Amino acid sequence: MFKQKNKSRHLAAISLAVMAIGFIATMPYQDSLWGVILQGGFEAGLVGGLADWFAVTALFRHPLGIPIPHTALLPKNRKRIIGGIISMLENDWLTKESIRKKIDTFHFSDKILSLIEKELHSPGVQKNFKSVIQYLLNKVDINKIAPIIEKEIKNYLNELDIKLYLPLLIDQVSIRKYDERALDFVLKEIDEWASRETTKYKLGGMAVDAIENIKADGIMQFALKSFSNLVNEEKLGGILQNLILKGVDSFRDPFNQNRQTLLIHIHNKLQNIKSDEKIFDELENFKIQLIDKWEPEEKITGFLTKLQQRAIETLDDPIFMNEYLLPLIENSLNEFKKNPEKINNLESWIKKHISNFVDNNHSKIGKLVEENLEKLDNETLINMIENNVGKDLQWIRVNGAVCGFLIGLVLIGIKTFF
Structure with missing residues (x-):
């Protein structure tokens, strides 16, 4: 670019020198017709070239360094020129509407x-x-997330309505026969307890104490005294133990009438709970107290920490990446x-x-251009403009000299012949 600029300047200077040399060279031939015509042409070309040199130079600096009025137009009008460039960008070339229209054309x-x-x-x-x-x-800060999760879990549990879920729970007890399983479990525990040797002696001791503490008069007192003399703790315990074991065995029989009656009684009690407001209130209070005392934050933190570490480790597994994560994204x-x-x-x-x-x-576009232009001093800015448009400006000087020469020939010719 600098070579093109220098070449254009040399060409302009050469054209101006040619006109000056031609003017001087034709001075001895003023007596001849062609000498007069050529001198007039070179004179006009020299004047035109000098005038255009003055005009081009006046755009950027003072000609010959002389502060002639209305010269060095670019440095003097720097702010106005920059303002004009910014205004043109914002209001003519890169308006909001034009940018939006361009955005709408993209997919x-x-x-x-x-x-x-x-x-x-x-x-x-x-x-x-x-x-x-x-x-x-x-x-992810797990210590901040854990309390939030705890709060949300507690809020959710507090919002659960016992009246909606307790009847469902009772129905499931009947459908899955948990009442019968509970009865069988109690009978099994009673059977294991009654079968122990220690239980027999405990029962016998309790029976003997009860007989001795019975208050009776006359014949009844005599009968009880005679009975207590005939039996001891072991015998009485054995009798009671056998009665309990037989009773348990009878209740284990699915077709036993007493068992069926007891199950019906249990079922009716469970059904009555569905509409018992006192039970609902007690369970609700129990739920609230239980939730208030429950502190799961530490366990939630531990769980989330393990989950976080596991997730990070899983990302290093190529199988997880290629067979799960990427197909999921696709x-x-x-x-x-x-x-x-x-x-x-x-x-x-x-x-x-x-x-x-x-x-x-949008306003930052103009500010960005302004900031970049303001960073340049006058000399740098002038050089940039001259480097980009200097070739065309120097051709103005060449054209001025050539056109002046041609016009001078025409004018002298007209003056000579007419």
Whole structure:
């Protein structure tokens, strides 16, 4: 560019020198017709070249360093020129409306989805994708999340209505025959307890104490005294033990009438609980107290910590990445692409945010240009303009000299012959 500029300057200087030399060289031949005509042409060319040199130079600096009025136009009008450039950019070339119209012609969602689909399996994208996920996982502050989860769990449990779930629970007890299983469990425990040798002596001792403490008069007192002399703790305990064991065995029989009666009684009691407001109130109070005293934050923190560490370690597993995570993303993309409504929503969302960004930052375009231009001193700015348009400006000087020469020939010719 500098070579082109210097070449143009040399050409302009040469054209001006040619006119000056021609004017001087034709001075001895003023007596001849052609001498007069040529001298007039070179004179006019010299005047035209000097005038255009003055005009071109006056745009950038004072000609010959002399502060002639209305010269050095660019340095003197620097702020106005910069303001004009900024105004032209903001109001004519890069207006908000023109940028929005250009944004509307783009299909961002198609390009973004195609780019993701194309680059998804590249090693670089997978590595960056894994790094981003790991970074986000490490940034999760579990100590802040655990109390929130605890609070939400407690709120959810407090909102549970006992009246809705207790009848369902009772129905499940009957459907799954938990009442019969509970009865069989109690009978088994009684059977194991009654079968022990120690139980026999305990029962016998309790029976003897009860007989001795019975208050009776006359014949009844004599009969009780005689009975206590005939039996001891072991005998009485054995009798009671056998009675209990036989009773347990009879209740274990599914067809035993007493068992059926007892189960019906238990079933009716359970059904009555469904409408017992006192039971509901007691259970509700018990639930509230239990939830208030429950402190699961530590366990939640431990669970989330293990889950976080496990998730980070899983990302390093190529099988998880290639067989689970990437196929999941691909399937999600394919489903998303098949849904025009979602694509349109994404497109509208992207364009809306870009348009908002343009609206909020449109003035910064002019400020950016202004800041960059203000960084340049006058000499640098002049050199930039001259380097970009200097060739054409120097041709103005050449054209001025040539046109002046031709016009001078015509004028002298007209003056001579007419």
